[in-house]
Amino acid sequence: MIKIAVYGKGGIGKSTTVSNVAVVLARAGLTVMQIGCDPKADSTVLLRGRKQARMETVLDLVRNRKDDFSLDDMVVRGCAGVLCVEAGGPSPGLGCAGRGIIAALETLEKKGAYDIWKPDVVIYDVLGDVVCGGFSMPMRRGYADKVFVLTSGENMAIHAAANIGMAVENFKSRGYAGLGGIILNRRNVKREQEKVEELAQDLHTRIIADLPRSDLVPEAEEKMMTVVEGWPESAMAEAYRMTACAILQACGRELPESLRTVGVMEC
Amino acid sequence: MTEPKDPDLCRTLGKISAMEKELNHNKDNINMRQVSARISTYTADVSGVCSALFELGGMTVIHDPSGCNSTYNTHDEPRWYDQDSLVFISGLTQMDAILGNDDKFIRDIIRAAEDLKPSFIALVRTPVPLLNGTDFEGIALEIEARTGIPVMYFPTTGMETYIRGAGMALEAVVNRIPDPAFHGKRKDSGQAKSHGEKEGLSLEKGPWVNILGATPLDFSIGQTMDSLKDWLDRRGYRVRSCLAMGSGPDAIRTAGEADLNLVISGVGLPAARVMEKRFGIPYVLGFPVEDYGRILDREMSSLSGADSDQAEDSPSDDLYGGELYDGEFYDSEFYDKEKSDLQDSNLNTDHSDRGSWVVIGEPVTSISLACAIYMRTGIRPEVISPLETDPEILDWAKEALNVRDCGEEMAGESKQGMKKIGAGGISCRMIQGEAALEEALRPYTRIIADPLYQPICPGKAEFISLPHEAFSGRIYRKQIPDLVHAFIDLGLKAD
Ligand SMILES: Nc1ncnc2c1ncn2[C@@H]1O[C@H](COP(=O)(O)OP(=O)(O)OP(=O)(O)O)[C@@H](O)[C@H]1O
Ligand SMILES: [Mg+2]
Numbered sequence: 001m002i003k004i005a006v007y008g009k010g011g012i013g014k015s016t017t018v019s020n021v022a023v024v025l026a027r028a029g030l031t032v033m034q035i036g037c038d039p040k041a042d043s044t045v046l047l048r049g050r051k052q053a054r055m056e057t058v059l060d061l062v063r064n065r066k067d068d069f070s071l072d073d074m075v076v077r078g079c080a081g082v083l084c085v086e087a088g089g090p091s092p093g094l095g096c097a098g099r100g101i102i103a104a105l106e107t108l109e110k111k112g113a114y115d116i117w118k119p120d121v122v123i124y125d126v127l128g129d130v131v132c133g134g135f136s137m138p139m140r141r142g143y144a145d146k147v148f149v150l151t152s153g154e155n156m157a158i159h160a161a162a163n164i165g166m167a168v169e170n171f172k173s174r175g176y177a178g179l180g181g182i183i184l185n186r187r188n189v190k191r192e193q194e195k196v197e198e199l200a201q202d203l204h205t206r207i208i209a210d211l212p213r214s215d216l217v218p219e220a221e222e223k224m225m226t227v228v229e230g231w232p233e234s235a236m237a238e239a240y241r242m243t244a245c246a247i248l249q250a251c252g253r254e255l256p257e258s259l260r261t262v263g264v265m266e267c
Numbered sequence: 268m269t270e271p272k273d274p275d276l277c278r279t280l281g282k283i284s285a286m287e288k289e290l291n292h293n294k295d296n297i298n299m300r301q302v303s304a305r306i307s308t309y310t311a312d313v314s315g316v317c318s319a320l321f322e323l324g325g326m327t328v329i330h331d332p333s334g335c336n337s338t339y340n341t342h343d344e345p346r347w348y349d350q351d352s353l354v355f356i357s358g359l360t361q362m363d364a365i366l367g368n369d370d371k372f373i374r375d376i377i378r379a380a381e382d383l384k385p386s387f388i389a390l391v392r393t394p395v396p397l398l399n400g401t402d403f404e405g406i407a408l409e410i411e412a413r414t415g416i417p418v419m420y421f422p423t424t425g426m427e428t429y430i431r432g433a434g435m436a437l438e439a440v441v442n443r444i445p446d447p448a449f450h451g452k453r454k455d456s457g458q459a460k461s462h463g464e465k466e467g468l469s470l471e472k473g474p475w476v477n478i479l480g481a482t483p484l485d486f487s488i489g490q491t492m493d494s495l496k497d498w499l500d501r502r503g504y505r506v507r508s509c510l511a512m513g514s515g516p517d518a519i520r521t522a523g524e525a526d527l528n529l530v531i532s533g534v535g536l537p538a539a540r541v542m543e544k545r546f547g548i549p550y551v552l553g554f555p556v557e558d559y560g561r562i563l564d565r566e567m568s569s570l571s572g573a574d575s576d577q578a579e580d581s582p583s584d585d586l587y588g589g590e591l592y593d594g595e596f597y598d599s600e601f602y603d604k605e606k607s608d609l610q611d612s613n614l615n616t617d618h619s620d621r622g623s624w625v626v627i628g629e630p631v632t633s634i635s636l637a638c639a640i641y642m643r644t645g646i647r648p649e650v651i652s653p654l655e656t657d658p659e660i661l662d663w664a665k666e667a668l669n670v671r672d673c674g675e676e677m678a679g680e681s682k683q684g685m686k687k688i689g690a691g692g693i694s695c696r697m698i699q700g701e702a703a704l705e706e707a708l709r710p711y712t713r714i715i716a717d718p719l720y721q722p723i724c725p726g727k728a729e730f731i732s733l734p735h736e737a738f739s740g741r742i743y744r745k746q747i748p749d750l751v752h753a754f755i756d757l758g759l760k761a762d
Pocket of ligand 1: 008009010011012013014015016017038127185186211212213214215217218221
C-alpha cells in the first residue's frame with residue numbers, strides 16, 4: 001500500500017489533479033482510495049459525478065450516528081471504482097476544523113478502512129494551507145509515506161509550497177512523511193518554469209510532473225467528471241497519466257502493465 | 268461512616284453536598300446519567316498510568332497544566348512521600364496549546380532526561396492535548412531519537428478509569444521486556460519448566476509466578492500485598508516479579524521466565540495476554556480471598572505444571588483431599604442447600620431468607636471475594652463492577668467456582684482444555700453511572716462496598732464497608748482490610 005498526501009495553495013488544482021490521477025491508477029487495476037481532508041468536502045465530486053453528488057462525510061456520520069455506522073457508510077464508489085471518502089468538518093464558523101480532520105482520520109482507521117478495503121493507493125487531498133496541527137495529520141507517522149506539493153508559478157502558490165516544504169522538513173525527526181516532489185500545475189505566468197525549479201532546488205526536491213493549463217479541465221468540471229474519463233485521448237489526459245506514473249515512481253513502485261507505455265517525462 | 272478529619276476533605280465534602288442539592292433540583296431537567304453527585308468517582312486513567320509505572324525507574328511526564336498531577340499525588344498515590352519516583356507535569360499553558368509549542372515540551376523532557384537518566388520515558392495524554400490533537404507518537408519518536416532512551420506514549424483521555432490507564436501501562440511494559448527464549452532461558456512455550464538449573468529448583472520449590480495488576484489503587488499499601496506473597500510462598504510458588512509493586516526493574520526484566528501469571532485485578536489482564544502470546548505463559552484470574560485461595564491454588568497448580576501430588580505436599584492448612592465435589596470442598600451444610608443450584612449452575616441471586624448480597628468494586632477482587640463468601644456461607648453474592656470490565660472477566664466470573672476436572676484425565680486432553688466442574692460462578696454485571704447504580708442496588712439486603720457508596724444504597728440494606736483506595740483515596744485507608752484474610756475485618760467470620 002502506498003499512501004500519499006497532496007498539499008498546495010487553496011484553489012491551485014489539488015482535487016482536480018488527484019481525482020484524475022486516481023482514475024488513471026484505478027483503470028490500471030489498482031484499488032485506490034481518495035480521502036478529502038477538507039471541511040468543504042468537495043475533493044471527490046468529479047469522481048462521484050451527478051448521480052452521487054451528495055455523500056455523507058465521516059464527521060456527518062459521527063455527528064448524526066455517534067458510533068453507530070459502518071465502514072461502508074463512509075465510502076462511496078466513484079468513477080473507475082475509486083473509493084471516495086470525505087472527512088468533512090464542523091458546522092461552518094464553529095468548532096475546530098483541524099481537530100475534525102484528526103478525528104475523521106482516526107475514525108476511518110478505527111473502522112478498519114485500510115485493513116478491510118486494502119487499498120493499493122491512498123491519496124489524502126488536504127486543504128490549501130497547513131494552518132494548524134490537524135492539517136498536518138495526513139503527514140503523520142502511519143498516514144502518508146510521501147508528500148507531494150502542487151504549485152503554479154504564481155508567487156502566492158510558491159510561497160504556500162515553500163511553507164509546506166518547510167513543515168515537512170521540520171517534522172522529519174518525528175518520522176513524518178518525506179517530500180515526494182513538486183507537481184507543476186501551470187497558470188501560464190511569466191518565468192513559471194524557472195520559478196518553480198528554483199523552489200524545487202530550495203526544497204531539495206524536483207518537479208516530478210508538469211501539467212499544462214487546459215480548457216478541457218473546466219469543461220470536465222462542468223460535466224462533473226474527470227478529463228481522463230471524458231477525453232481519454234487528449235493531451236491533458238496523457239499529462240495526468242504521466243503524473244500518475246511519476247507519483248508511483250517517486251514512491252518507489254513499479255508501474256502496472258498498462259501504464260508502462262505512457263511516455264516517461266524528462267526532467 | 269466515619270467523618271474524615273482532614274479539613275480540606277470536609278470542605279470538599281461540604282461543597283459536594285451543596286452541589287448535590289443543586290443537582291437533585293435539576294435532575295429531572297438534564298440528562299444526568301454520567302454525573303456523580305452523591306458518590307465519588309474512580310481514579311482516572313492518567314493516574315492509573317503513573318501508578319503502574321511508579322516503581323519502575325522511568326520518568327513519567329503528564330502533558331497538562333497541572334490538574335492531573337495534583338490529583339495524582341494528593342489522592343491517587345499513597346507512595347508519593349515515602350518513595351522516590353520521577354513523575355512530572357509539562358506545565359502546558361494556554362498559549363502553548365494555541366501556538367503549538369511542542370518544541371518546549373520536547374526540550375524540557377530532553378533536558379530532564381539528560382539530568383536524571385531514567386530507564387524509560389512515558390508520555391501521558393490529558394484532556395488538553397487530546398482536544399488539541401497533539402501528535403504524541405511523533406513527539407515520542409523525536410525524543411527517543413534524540414536521547415537514546417526508550418519512549419512510550421499512553422493515549423489516555425482523563426475520562427476513563429485507572430483500569431484502562433494502568434492496564435495499558437503494564438501492557439506496554441511487558442511488551443518491552445526481553446524474551447528469555449532469546450537468551451536460551453526458556454524452551455518452547457507450553458512446557459512450563461525450562462533450563463536445567465531452574466527445573467532442578469522447581470522440583471523442590473515449585474513454579475515461578477508473576478503477579479499482574481498490583482497497584483495501590485486496588486491493594487493500597489497495607490498488609491494485602493505481603494499477605495498475597497506469603498500465601499504464594501506457603502503454597503510453594505516463587506514470585507518472579509510483581510507488576511508493579513515491590514519488584515525492581517531487574518525482577519521485571521526477567522518476568523518472561525515465569526511459569527505462570529496470576530492476574531489479581533482487571534489492570535493485569537492486558538499484560539497477561541501479551542505474555543501468553545509472547546512467551547506462552549498461561550494465566551489465572553483471581554485473588555486468594557480467604558477460602559477462595561483453595562480454588563485458585565488448584566487452578567494455578569494445574570496450569571503451572573505443578574501436579575496435584577505436589578499440591579498435596581503443601582502445608583496442612585490446605586484443604587485438599589478426597590474428591591472436591593463430595594461436599595468437603597464446600598461446607599457440606601450449604602452444599603446440600605445449594606445442590607440444585609450446583610447442578611444447573613444457576614447464577615440467579617439467592618432470594619431465600621438469607622437475603623441477597625452484592626459486592627461493588629474492582630471486578631477480579633470482588634468476584635474472588637464473592638466466591639469466598641459463597642464457599643464459607645453458601646450465600647452467592649452478586650458483583651457489580653462500575654469499572655471497565657473486560658468480557659473475559661465476565662466469562663471467568665461465570666466459572667469462578669469451578670475447577671478443572673482432574674478426576675479422569677484423558678489421554679491427549681490438555682489441561683487447559685479440560686472440562687470444569689464445581690459450583691458454577693458468580694453473576695457479575697458492569698454498571699456505570701450513579702443513577703443506574705442506585706437503581707441496580709435497590710433489591711439487595713446486604714451491600715459490601717466502599718463507604719462512599721453508602722449515599723445511594725437502599726436504607727434497609729445492611730452496609731458492609733470495604734474501602735477501595737481508587738474510590739475513596741486516603742480517607743479510609745486505615746480500615747482497608749488485608750484481602751487475603753478479609754473476613755474478620757468485614758465482620759463475615761463464620762459463626
Ligand atoms: N490544469 C488546469 N487547467 C485549467 N483549469 C484548472 C487546471 N487545474 C485546475 N483547474 C481549475 O482550478 C479550479 C480549482 O481546482 P481545484 O478545486 O482542484 O483546486 P483545489 O486546490 O482542490 O482547491 P481547494 O484548495 O479549494 O480545495 C477548478 O475550477 C479547476 O477546474
Ligand atoms: Mg480541493
